[in-house]
Amino acid sequence: MQLKVTGLLSADVLIHLANTYTTSTKALSLVENIANGMISGQLKMSELFDGLTRQERQCLEHAVRRFHKIGMMAQTKGVKVLVDAEYTYLNPAINLLTMALMAIFNTDSPVIWNTYQCYLKKALETITTEVEMSQKLGVCFGAKIVRGAYMVQEHQRAVSLGYPSPICENYEATNNNYNKVVKYMLDHVQTGQSTCNIIIATHNEESVRLAIRRVNELGIQPHLGTVNFGQLLGMSDQITFPLASAGFTVYKSIPYGPLGEVLPYLARRAMENQTVLAGARKEQQLLWQEIKLRAKNCLTPNLREIPTRTF
Structure with a gap:
């Protein structure tokens, strides 16, 4: 949740x-x-x-x-609580309250998870500090790793108040920052798989490939549920299903509520990750290929074996 x-x-x-x-x-x-x-x-x-x-x-x-x-x-219902990150001027307070919750409820497993926005230049510094704090508290650690959703607002606020922008200079820098944070957390998971869980929340195929490559290098077993992935429901299913088939747990985020509130949320998700729209086009192409292939198979009754496809 x-x-x-x-x-x-x-x-x-x-x-x-x-x-x-x-x-x-x-x-x-x-x-x-x-x-x-x-x-x-x-x-x-x-x-x-x-x-x-x-x-x-x-x-x-x-x-x-x-x-x-x-x-x-x-804790009673066995539900993981993923605390959302918001604006930079609110996040320290959110981190404080979330770490306090971790101190109470993460004694045996990560029940409370914090969210880390990698379009922020200090994302790696922030998550490193909080990992170290969880170790001092002697509790488990849960992290959802995202790119971030308030880029325009953060930039405008920095300009209006005259302080350096906290966000990365461009999309490529954000990607590099994201991949660094994921690598750091995967290394941390490998050293203590029972005490640290992460969700790699992304629609970016390259980030997913890099993460899986590192998971394999470290020998982390997908079925343990220590490394999970996340995408929005209805988006990037060409990423979701192969991950699930490989044994990973995939969290499909389901936004719900009044239409006027849900649409801005989805717009921020698209803005935070430019590959979402490209992924939607690719997904349409894959679906169209699948429809044509199935139609061809229906028209070919003597076909003995349907070829295997990999999305």
Whole structure:
């Protein structure tokens, strides 16, 4: 299940948490204290409350309790919670809350997963820091690796506020960054397969090929479910089905909701990965080839064997 944090806590409070987390010299202590607050249902940290109104403090405590209830239910039902990344000015707060959830619920297996946007220049640095933090906490680690969905907004915000753009210079740089993060995480999975799981969420065929090549080099067994792949339902099935046939678990993301909200989501997915539209055209070609082949077989009753096709 994918979880959008801004559905549980206002952006204003998240910005406050993000600023507190990024300026703190005791990030691990903040994570542990948030985790304790989730368990007890009451936060006891003046550092987090500084600058918040009484109403905002109450909202934060309510949200912390909601996160804990979600984690409890997910653990009980055996559901993985994939926490979505959002805008860069919100992500530190999302990371803080997600790491706190990991500290509570990832003791035996990765129940809570964070999302890492590889169109951000610091993606590898961020995921490395959080892997190391999970090791200090002594918990399992789950990661969904994506390219990212807010490129235009991030660039416009950087220009308007006069700070360097946090996103990679171009699509090629994003691809290189993505592949570096995937390689780092695959190496980490290989060293501790029972404590680290990842989803390589991409519609890019080259990224999938590189990942599978590295999986084979490291001797990671697909059926263990430590390395998974993800695509949107209805997109890139020419990637999905061969992966599933090879024994990999493939997560098909199903966006649902009012049409006015779902369409912008799908538009962001297409924008984050330019290969989506090209992949759709290729998928149409493959489907048309399959239709023609089946029609030919129907018209050839004496044909003894249908040739094997590989998409």
